[in-house]
Amino acid sequence: MLVKAEVLAPPAEDELLLLGLGSPAPSPSLPSSAEEEEEEEEEEEEELRAAPPARPVEAPGGRGLRRAEGKRRLGRSRGAPRAARTAETAQRIKRSRRLKANNRERNRMHNLNAALDALRDVLPTFPEDAKLTKIETLRFAHNYIWALTETLRLAGAARLGPDGAAAAAVPAEGSPSPASSWSGGAASPAPSASPYACTLSPASPAGSASDPEHWPGRFAPGPPPPLPRRCL
DNA sequence: TAGGCCATCTGGTCCT
DNA sequence: AGGACCAGATGGCCTA
Numbered sequence: 226m227l228v229k230a231e232v233l234a235p236p237a238e239d240e241l242l243l244l245g246l247g248s249p250a251p252s253p254s255l256p257s258s259a260e261e262e263e264e265e266e267e268e269e270e271e272e273l274r275a276a277p278p279a280r281p282v283e284a285p286g287g288r289g290l291r292r293a294e295g296k297r298r299l300g301r302s303r304g305a306p307r308a309a310r311t312a313e314t315a316q317r318i319k320r321s322r323r324l325k326a327n328n329r330e331r332n333r334m335h336n337l338n339a340a341l342d343a344l345r346d347v348l349p350t351f352p353e354d355a356k357l358t359k360i361e362t363l364r365f366a367h368n369y370i371w372a373l374t375e376t377l378r379l380a381g382a383a384r385l386g387p388d389g390a391a392a393a394a395v396p397a398e399g400s401p402s403p404a405s406s407w408s409g410g411a412a413s414p415a416p417s418a419s420p421y422a423c424t425l426s427p428a429s430p431a432g433s434a435s436d437p438e439h440w441p442g443r444f445a446p447g448p449p450p451p452l453p454r455r456c457l
Numbered sequence: 458t459a460g461g462c463c464a465t466c467t468g469g470t471c472c473t
Numbered sequence: 474a475g476g477a478c479c480a481g482a483t484g485g486c487c488t489a
Contacts, residue, residue, distance in 0.1 A: 322475090323466085323467075323468090325475095325476095326466095326467085326468095326475095326476085326477095327465075327466060327467080329476070329477075330465080330466075330467085330477090330478090331464085331465070331466090333477075333478080334464075334465080338463095338464095358461085358462065358463090359462085359463085360462095
């Protein structure tokens, strides 16, 4: 499943860019990336196009002056020495690539988060439950899949034969059949459409619980239950 | 206020 | 060379 990153992407600031209006004062720690990125990209392209005759050196804050009606700065030839200018050019290109990489990384993480959200959507939780954290979502999904698999296995065994298999299909506690006890009855992988009488316990399936450090807090592994669910 | 969670930046590494 | 992926660092926000 592919989820477009744009869904979660921050609002576009294209208009501002097109109008030549940068954000008033981007905080130093949060460089209003998209915008700055565009600027820098533009700079890089200009840099590359106009490579040999280096552009006049600008003060770090003087971006707005860059396209000042083609007016040449006086003293261009008297500017920084060529070596310094090329060094600065290299610096700017480096910076531009960094910003590009930051942008890609941001999009990548947005995609990851979108996938995580999609996963949350198909996990059975009480609606009033607080949003699962990332790690909780992954662990819950892991256990949920395990529980569904187990349910299918037991249900299949029940259908197959009367000898032993049927007995195995009935949980030891004598509770109703696993499949029917799932909210909505069907072990659908997309149960979000129906209200839930129960929710799965995110407790670990057997086997992966060996490392307690991986199961902190409310996701600590309990005894591996045949059906990790929590009916209150 | 400490701790948990998160988003973002960053530099390194691997892959195409 | 450029992009994807990864892990560490950092700072903000929220809650107990």
